[in-house]
Amino acid sequence: MKNFGSKSEYHRERTRDLLRAYFRYLEACKHVSMPDVFKRVVEMPAARFWVSASRAAVVVASIMRGDNLNYMRPNKREMFFEIHRRVMVLRRTYSDWSMPRLIEAVIAQPAPKFYLAPGSARVLILKARKQWLAEKSKKLRGC
Structure with a gap:
């Protein structure tokens, strides 16, 4: 059992799990409709x-x-x-x-799904993507 040291660590892990499902779903899609993506992602299995x-x-x-x-x-x-x-x-x-x-x-x-509203998943995923892109850009500028 994983013991989360802080609330922020818990949120980071949850967001990481949500992003894993998000990217797994996108890889399997031929046609992407963003509202549909978030509906599908929250129904995917979660790590816990x-x-x-x-x-x-x-x-x-x-x-x-x-x-x-x-x-x-x-x-x-x-x-x-x-x-x-x-x-x-x-x-x-x-x-x-x-x-x-x-x-x-x-x-x-493992949980059968994330038990989140699609809108909540959207907010979490888009915020995490924005942070990831900012970190990636920062690393590239540092080279």
Whole structure:
């Protein structure tokens, strides 16, 4: 399980994973429609569930108390119910594990998708591309 030292490190890793999916999708496309790209990218598998263990623990505990999470956006609600489902499956095998340990194990597993809105993915990807291009340009000027 990867332990993120800081929030910015977590965001960098998530963006890197999102860019991996973005470039993988673009490589496979013959025709690119940018709105369609972001819709497809968020549906691609992610390296892990992009949520902190502490947040997942709070929400999984709420689900276990019967909360239906109707106040959440559909993507986030779906993600937390998938985490809860996996925690319950893992709990049957590792009944001696604590809830935090089960949750950490689950969120480190590959996720079926990013659970982001296409617009959010667009913002993250375009910002990361802009930074990448600026760094590349800076390196080229330094030669």
